[in-house]
Amino acid sequence: MHINMSRDLWQDPWFLVGLSLTLLFAGLALLGPPLAPFDPWDISFTPISSPSAAHLLGINDGGQDIFSELLYAIRNTVAFGLLSGLTALVIGVLIGAISGWFGGFVDAILMRIADIILAIPAIMILILTAALFQPASYILALILASLMWPTIGKAIRAQTLSLRESLHVRAATQMGGGNWHIIRRHLIPEMFPLYLIGFAAKTRMAVFMEASLAFLGLFDPSRKSLGMMIAYALKYYYMEVWWNWLTPPILCLSLVIMGVTFLAISLEKVVDPRLREALVEKTA
Amino acid sequence: MNLEIKNLDVAYGNGGHTIQALEDVNLKIDQGKCLALVGESGSGKTTLGKACLGLLTNNARQRGTILLNGQEIDTNDETALNTIRWKSVSMVFQNGAANLNPAHRIIDQVAEPLIQHGGAGRNEARGHAAKVLEEMGLPEACFGRYPHQLSGGQVQRVLLAMAMILDPGVLILDEPTSALDALTKGVVSRVIEEGRSRGKAILLITHDLEFAVRSADSVAVLYLGQIMETLPADELFSNPLHPYTLALKRSYPAMNSARDLGGIRGDAFYRTIHQHGHEDETDYLHSHIQVPESSHKDGHAPPSGCLFSERCTQAIEECQKGRVGFEQAGTHTVRCLRRGIVDMLELKGVEKGYDSVAALCPIDLLVKAGEIFSLVGETGSGKTTLAMTAAGVTRPDQGSRLFEGRDMDRWIKKDYKSLARRIGVIYQNPAESISHRFSVLETVAEPLTIHRVGLEKGERVERVKKCLADVHLSTDRAFLERYPHELNMGALQRICLARALVLGPRLLIADEPTSSLDPSVQAKVLKLLLDLQIERGLTMLFVSHDIGLVRKISDRIGVMLQGQMVERGPASSILSQPCHPYTRLLIESVRGAFSLELNRGNNRQYPAGCPFAPRCPERRDVCDKKPPQLRNIGHVQVACHFPVERPL
Numbered sequence: 001m002h003i004n005m006s007r008d009l010w011q012d013p014w015f016l017v018g019l020s021l022t023l024l025f026a027g028l029a030l031l032g033p034p035l036a037p038f039d040p041w042d043i044s045f046t047p048i049s050s051p052s053a054a055h056l057l058g059i060n061d062g063g064q065d066i067f068s069e070l071l072y073a074i075r076n077t078v079a080f081g082l083l084s085g086l087t088a089l090v091i092g093v094l095i096g097a098i099s100g101w102f103g104g105f106v107d108a109i110l111m112r113i114a115d116i117i118l119a120i121p122a123i124m125i126l127i128l129t130a131a132l133f134q135p136a137s138y139i140l141a142l143i144l145a146s147l148m149w150p151t152i153g154k155a156i157r158a159q160t161l162s163l164r165e166s167l168h169v170r171a172a173t174q175m176g177g178g179n180w181h182i183i184r185r186h187l188i189p190e191m192f193p194l195y196l197i198g199f200a201a202k203t204r205m206a207v208f209m210e211a212s213l214a215f216l217g218l219f220d221p222s223r224k225s226l227g228m229m230i231a232y233a234l235k236y237y238y239m240e241v242w243w244n245w246l247t248p249p250i251l252c253l254s255l256v257i258m259g260v261t262f263l264a265i266s267l268e269k270v271v272d273p274r275l276r277e278a279l280v281e282k283t284a
Numbered sequence: 285m286n287l288e289i290k291n292l293d294v295a296y297g298n299g300g301h302t303i304q305a306l307e308d309v310n311l312k313i314d315q316g317k318c319l320a321l322v323g324e325s326g327s328g329k330t331t332l333g334k335a336c337l338g339l340l341t342n343n344a345r346q347r348g349t350i351l352l353n354g355q356e357i358d359t360n361d362e363t364a365l366n367t368i369r370w371k372s373v374s375m376v377f378q379n380g381a382a383n384l385n386p387a388h389r390i391i392d393q394v395a396e397p398l399i400q401h402g403g404a405g406r407n408e409a410r411g412h413a414a415k416v417l418e419e420m421g422l423p424e425a426c427f428g429r430y431p432h433q434l435s436g437g438q439v440q441r442v443l444l445a446m447a448m449i450l451d452p453g454v455l456i457l458d459e460p461t462s463a464l465d466a467l468t469k470g471v472v473s474r475v476i477e478e479g480r481s482r483g484k485a486i487l488l489i490t491h492d493l494e495f496a497v498r499s500a501d502s503v504a505v506l507y508l509g510q511i512m513e514t515l516p517a518d519e520l521f522s523n524p525l526h527p528y529t530l531a532l533k534r535s536y537p538a539m540n541s542a543r544d545l546g547g548i549r550g551d552a553f554y555r556t557i558h559q560h561g562h563e564d565e566t567d568y569l570h571s572h573i574q575v576p577e578s579s580h581k582d583g584h585a586p587p588s589g590c591l592f593s594e595r596c597t598q599a600i601e602e603c604q605k606g607r608v609g610f611e612q613a614g615t616h617t618v619r620c621l622r623r624g625i626v627d628m629l630e631l632k633g634v635e636k637g638y639d640s641v642a643a644l645c646p647i648d649l650l651v652k653a654g655e656i657f658s659l660v661g662e663t664g665s666g667k668t669t670l671a672m673t674a675a676g677v678t679r680p681d682q683g684s685r686l687f688e689g690r691d692m693d694r695w696i697k698k699d700y701k702s703l704a705r706r707i708g709v710i711y712q713n714p715a716e717s718i719s720h721r722f723s724v725l726e727t728v729a730e731p732l733t734i735h736r737v738g739l740e741k742g743e744r745v746e747r748v749k750k751c752l753a754d755v756h757l758s759t760d761r762a763f764l765e766r767y768p769h770e771l772n773m774g775a776l777q778r779i780c781l782a783r784a785l786v787l788g789p790r791l792l793i794a795d796e797p798t799s800s801l802d803p804s805v806q807a808k809v810l811k812l813l814l815d816l817q818i819e820r821g822l823t824m825l826f827v828s829h830d831i832g833l834v835r836k837i838s839d840r841i842g843v844m845l846q847g848q849m850v851e852r853g854p855a856s857s858i859l860s861q862p863c864h865p866y867t868r869l870l871i872e873s874v875r876g877a878f879s880l881e882l883n884r885g886n887n888r889q890y891p892a893g894c895p896f897a898p899r900c901p902e903r904r905d906v907c908d909k910k911p912p913q914l915r916n917i918g919h920v921q922v923a924c925h926f927p928v929e930r931p932l
Contacts, residue, residue: 167716171783174677176704177734185730189721 015266021259025252029078032071040069040224048236051244058244060232070248072224078256080141080210085203087145089152089195096156097187101164101179111157114150122147126209130218137210137219144206152198159191200264204257211253226253285353285372285453287336287485288312292348294331294340294509302345304555305331306509309348310610313454318476318486320496320517322532323506324548329489330378332506333456336487337375338365352454370397374447378459378489380439384431391417391427394445402450416445421471437468444475455479458489473499493536497521505529508555508591513624515616522854522919525616525624527596527654527821534818534839543855544811544836546818550595590621597821598626598653627689628653628791628823629674634683636669636847643669644847646683651791656817656824658834658855660870661844667827668712668795670844674825675709675793676700688790705735708784712796714776718768718783725764728752728782735787751782755812774805781812785822792816795827810837832874835859843867846895853920863917863927866896871932894925902926 009015037054038045042064049059057066099110122144129135129143163169169186177185213219214227221228226249233246294306305328313319321329334340336350338359350357352372358364374397377383384393394417395409404412414427420441426434434442440460447455460472476499479486490496496503500517505528513526521538524530534546590596593603603621610617618624631649635642644666651657651674659667672678673685676696685692687703695703711717718727728748731737738744749759755778757763768776777797784792794813798806814837816822828834834841835855842852843864851864862868894900897907904926912923 167711167713168719168722170677171709171711171717172730172734174675174704174707174709175731175734176701177730181734185733186719190719 009266012266012269014262014269018259018262018264018266021255022263025074025078025256025259028071029075032075036065036068036071038065038068040064040072041222048239050240057248060229060245061236062232066229066245066248069224069229070226070252073226073229073249074252074256076137076224077207077210077226077253080137081203081207081256081260083138084141084144084148084206084209085199087142088148088202088206089199091145092149092152092198093156093191093195095149096153097160097183099153100157100160101183101187103161107157110153114153117147118150120147123209123212126213127216127218130213134220137223140213141206141210144209145202148202148205152194152202155194155198156191159194160187163187163190196264196267200260203260207253207256207260226250285483285485286312286314287373287454287487288351288354289332289336290349290351292332292335292350293346294328294335295345296341297343297345304509305344306335309506309509309511311504311511311514313485313487315453315485316480316483317502318480318488318500320488320490320500320503321506322490322493322496322503324532325491326508327506328509329506330458331509333375333458333487333489335359336454336456337369337373338362339375367401370401370450370452372452373454373456374450374452375456376440376443376447376458376460378462380436380443380463381431381434383443384439386431389428389430390434390442393431394442394449397446398449413445413449416449417442420445420448420475436463437465440464440468441471444472448475448479452484454485454487456487456489459491460488461490461492461495469495476500493520493533494538505532510591510619511610512592512620513616513618519615521856525613525618526592526620527598527625528592530625530654531595531818538856543838544814546814548595549597549819549821555591590619597818598622625655626653627651628687629825630686631670631674631680632684632686634670634673634680634685636666636673636678636680642847644673644680647847647849649674649842649849651823651825653790653823654817654821655839656813656826656837658826658828658838658841659844660828660831660834660841662870663829664846665844666847667829667844669847671793671795671825671827675707676703677709701735705731705787706790708787708789708792710777710780710784710792710794710797712799714773714780714800715768717780718776720768723765723767724752724771724779727768727779728786731783731787737787747786748782751786752779754785754816755779755782756808757782772805773800774802774808777801777805777809778812781809785816785820788820789822791823791825793825793827796829797826798833799828799830806833813837830874831859831870843870848895848923849914850896850924851920851922853918853922857918857920859932861918861920861929861931863920863922863929864896864924865900865902865928868928868932869899894923896924902928 043062045059045063045065047059047061047063051058057070060066060069095110095114099107125147126140126144130140163186169182172182172186210225211227211230214225215231217228217231219225219228229249230246233242233249236242237246289309289311292306292309296303296305309332311319321332323329331340335346336357338357340346346359350359352368357368384390391410391413395406395413398404398409398412399406402409414424417427418424422438422441422445426438431439431442440463444460457472457476461469464472473495476486476488488496488500497517497520502514503517503520504514505512505526507528512528513524515525515529520529521533524533528548531546531548534543535548537545589604589606590599590608593599596603600622608619608621610619611623613623616624627650629649629651631647633646633648634644635646636644647670649670659670661667669678673680676685676692687695687706692703722730725745725748728751729744732744732747738747745764748764752759757775757778771779777800781797798809801809810833813824817824826834826837838855840853841855841858842849843858843866844850845866851858851862851867858867859871862871893908893910894912897903900907906925910925912925914921914923917927917929
């Protein structure tokens with residue numbers, strides 16, 4: 001659609017940084033476990049050792065290789081975030097667009113449901129579910145998604161409502177454009193930044209939520225996770241191990257969130273030419 | 285005397301090629317009546333005049349009969365013709381001085397017919413000639429002069445005097461005013477007036493439509509030798525029925541019309557008929573319409589069918605087929621398969637309300653094919669609602685809508701897309717009516733995408749380019765890939781216009797299309813709209829609050845006030861002599877004469893009486909009690925209890 005979109009993107013530092021981080025963590029999530037030098041569940045090493053050539057980040061209190069543990073934890077955390085964010089986005093966009101475009105009774109029902117879900121604190125549900133039923137992590141991700149979509153849905157619905165009244169959508173309707181044409185050519189591209197923003201926000205939230213639940217020890221203790229690593233490392237904050245044990249998971253968590261956010265910002269700029277100009281003026 | 289022409293055919297033979305000058309001409313001019321014959325040059329007007337006097341050249345083949353007082357004129361009998369010429373039928377030829385003998389004094393030339401045909405003596409004839417010349421307003425000092433010593437206007441007077449000197453019963457005037465100034469035209473006008481009152485039958489050949497309307501009782505419109513329409517003279521400007529008559533009217537710079545001139549698309553010189561081998565048949569006789577720079581090959585016009593169909597903007601396939609006969613339509617007779625200009629859009633009793641506010645009271649609207657109908661009125665008068673109802677976008681609460689004679693509501697339900705193809709809409713704000721994520725190409729191609737037209741990619745781009753060229757925009761690659769925020773308003777509005785036109789609609793609905801443009805761009809867009817009307821025969825419903833703008837393009841105007849149409853009619857009548865006080869207020873406001881007194885109570889709903897009553901200077905008791913109904917005043921319909929009947 002946009003001829004010089006790629007060129008603009010490659011010149012955008014936000015995009016480059018975001019992309020590098022995202023690719024790095026995607027790569028780590030995909031290839032990390034095979035690359036791991038040791039089995040992270042292997043407890044045969046000397047507990048609480050400093051980094052060495054064999055163990056790049058040392059050994060934790062359980063006698064496990066921290067570097068291998070970290071690689072497995074990144075995969076779990078990233079997968080949880082993506083699954084949850086993507087599911088929330090799909091549900092939110094679908095429900096928001098249907099609600100806004102068709103209106104009436106459908107709109108009323110869907111939005112009441114959204115209101116109810118909004119009133120429920122997600123963390124509480126997750127803690128209770130995790131504690132009572134100990135479900136698999138992807139179930140928790142889906143439960144989280146089903147609690148996060150209303151904000152996306154409401155934003156999409158509001159945008160659809162205003163777009164429905166906008167002159168170019170009315171013009172397209174007059175020209176004989178059907179629902180599918182208008183949704184595909186006018187509504188979806190028009191709301192693209194909203195998806196990115198929504199997706200980034202929800203992925204961030206899910207990554208953080210996963211870390212929190214793991215920090216609280218609500219996942220299967222054998223499941224590696226950044227949150228769990230932080231929780232264990234924190235017990236030994238008074239020892240010299242914090243920099244090789246505590247810092248890496250915190251740093252990784254932060255970088256994952258940053259990468260997703262940067263990517264969203266830069267894509268948004270390019271997809272919306274008006275925003276692009278405004279940002280160029282601001283940064284210039 | 286009266287003159288009747290029946291089934292007259294005239295062809296000028298010239299070897300293999302024959303020019304068909306007149307075909308199937310039927311006319312009757314009664315005693316005391318004047319018939320004006322109008323048409324473009326080469327339509328056969330002069331040939332018709334000459335045929336009445338048997339003055340056609342030797343290579344002319346004439347068929348049909350010419351009756352003078354019911355008696356046939358035998359055009360082969362020279363002696364019989366000679367008794368008729370001058371005495372019963374006389375003609376004033378065009379080209380002034382060329383018709384006079386440069387070697388004789390004018391008084392002698394004027395007296396000559398009297399001596400030759402009237403059997404008068406020389407002195408008696410001269411005396412009479414002097415009297416007639418004086419009547420024509422020629423100064424006595426000129427009587428003895430030679431033709432080359434006179435001005436064009438004086439020569440015309442001399443010719444008129446010559447024609448009138450034997451007091452003939454039938455007078456044929458061939459372009460008597462073509463070279464004259466407006467004042468000398470008055471003399472010709474007086475001659476016609478007197479002739480009519482003295483029971484003469486007058487055939488006035490002219491291309492001066494205004495003169496024809498003022499002088500004649502009826503008008504016959506001639507096109508390539510065929511009469512296309514005959515109509516009462518006073519309806520020539522206000523109610524032409526044939527598309528050609530309308531096109532002629534649009535081309536004429538009438539005094540009381542502020543509309544910019546439009547021409548007639550295409551060109552025609554004359555018709556030729558010739559014989560030569562044609563595909564399988566030899567000696568196939570067929571006719572052409574000769575147009576400039578056309579060879580025999582590409583100058584082919586339909587051998588049969590309506591002669592005007594090539595240039596006609598409402599021609600359908602059938603127009604090219606069989607011969608078209610005359611049909612009576614009210615006071616008109618018209619040679620048109622579709623019985624004259626068709627109705628494009630008709631709204632009857634349309635009502636629309638938003639919540640408790642009535643946006644449209646029962647309202648009627650009729651837009652004819654090929655015309656520009658403008659809706660004017662103050663803000664909130666329901667113009668846009670009416671336009672969008674006409675476009676099929678807004679559904680009325682009540683009333684029926686017909687588009688090209690079909691019920692619109694049923695059409696929308698059954699097959700909205702085919703209706704959408706026929707109606708193009710431009711909106712007030714071009715920037716908002718284009719998605720900012722669409723490039724120029726995508727914007728203009730959107731209707732093609734929706735209607736799955738031109739599925740091959742190259743074809744679509746070609747159509748878009750052609751359409752952009754039509755609206756005078758660039759068609760190069762770089763421009764096609766631009767986005768709306770990179771373009772100015774004028775370009776955007778023209779892109780909207782291109783988008784509205786890309787499917788070739790029959791009706792264009794333009795809602796304040798120029799209100800966001802500066803005057804120079806506005807002028808360009810308006811000129812474009814007029815050109816499109818001429819070239820494509822586009823019908824337009826034009827919405828504007830600016831009556832000063834509307835007068836430059838409208839054929840008819842409807843004035844709206846609080847959801848009602850309070851006045852409608854031909855643009856020239858409404859602008860020069862508005863009957864409704866509200867219309868007068870609108871026009872005066874454009875001229876800068878704002879009156880605070882009159883602007884008071886702008887938005888007050890007035891359920892019982894006339895909606896304009898609170899602001900009306902002519903308000904009386906009945907205005908507050910009874911809503912006025914639309915009624916006819918001249919060519920205008922007006923809803924007012926006390927319509928103003930003086931010019932502005």
